[in-house]
Amino acid sequence: MPPDTDRGTIVVHLDALLADRGMTLTELADRVGLTLANLSILKTGKAKAVRFSTLAALCAELDCQPGDLLTYASAS
Amino acid sequence: MPTFANRHLLPLLDGLLLLVMGLAGLIALLTLLDATIGGTIDAFPAGVPASQLQDVLPRGVEVESAVATVSTETGLGYRLLWWLVGPAGSLFLLWGAQVLRDVVRTARDSDPFVAANVRRLRILAALSLGYLVLAAARPLAAIVIRRHLGVDATDIEVPWVAQVLPPALFALSQIWQRGVDLRDEQQLTV
Numbered sequence: 001m002p003p004d005t006d007r008g009t010i011v012v013h014l015d016a017l018l019a020d021r022g023m024t025l026t027e028l029a030d031r032v033g034l035t036l037a038n039l040s041i042l043k044t045g046k047a048k049a050v051r052f053s054t055l056a057a058l059c060a061e062l063d064c065q066p067g068d069l070l071t072y073a074s075a076s
Numbered sequence: 077m078p079t080f081a082n083r084h085l086l087p088l089l090d091g092l093l094l095l096v097m098g099l100a101g102l103i104a105l106l107t108l109l110d111a112t113i114g115g116t117i118d119a120f121p122a123g124v125p126a127s128q129l130q131d132v133l134p135r136g137v138e139v140e141s142a143v144a145t146v147s148t149e150t151g152l153g154y155r156l157l158w159w160l161v162g163p164a165g166s167l168f169l170l171w172g173a174q175v176l177r178d179v180v181r182t183a184r185d186s187d188p189f190v191a192a193n194v195r196r197l198r199i200l201a202a203l204s205l206g207y208l209v210l211a212a213a214r215p216l217a218a219i220v221i222r223r224h225l226g227v228d229a230t231d232i233e234v235p236w237v238a239q240v241l242p243p244a245l246f247a248l249s250q251i252w253q254r255g256v257d258l259r260d261e262q263q264l265t266v
Contacts, residue, residue: 048264
């Protein structure tokens with residue numbers, strides 16, 4: 001298995017989507033049933049994993065597709 | 077949610093470790109006093125014939141009665157050798173008990189799977205390795221002193237626990253590190 005440094009990263013576009021919808025992070029956290037601290041972990045790119053249930057809830061509230069929320073950036 | 081272990085067992089363990097620390101400190105102090113005072117008196121069983129007893133005693137010692145007393149006065153250098161080995165083991169035990177108390181407290185008060193506990197387990201592994209060295213050094217010191225006194229040397233026996241403990245504790249620290257990694261991953265899962 002290649003080391004993590006050779007792989008790209010998953011970029012979270014939560015800031016842009018919140019700005020487009022005119023929603024705050026606190027409001028989104030309340031609607032999807034997450035704590036603000038947890039959602040901040042996702043927003044700042046520190047999350048190591050995202051549950052499908054969380055992803056589904058976020059897409060439902062933000063009215064978007066997973067590809068709008070998450071994109072892959074290669075290492076090169 | 078407080079469990080039976082958190083409320084009763086862990087505080088009890090904490091108290092026992094504190095008792096071990098006190099005993100270790102007392103043993104270190106008594107061993108040090110014993111080393112500085114110097115000299116020992118050994119009594120042989122009364123049933124041993126006097127003629128046989130004379131052959132095994134150091135030069136200059138005479139059989140007084142059916143129970144012979146051997147009084148030996150070791151030099152300061154040899155007493156210091158014994159002093160270095162004796163109290164050092166007790167101090168290792170005292171330090172190790174304190175480190176273990178810190179681990180028990182994290183388990184009682186919060187989450188035990190933290191990086192600090194991995195470091196503490198590695199310290200315990202190092203301390204147990206140091207104790208293994210001392211466990212071998214003490215019989216060696218006894219051999220040196222006995223030969224100086226002209227008495228037959230004893231065999232070196234290192235307790236099996238002292239041999240097994242260092243690698244076991246190091247393996248436990250590696251397993252604990254895996255637990256910390258899993259806990260970190262779980263906390264960073266949204």
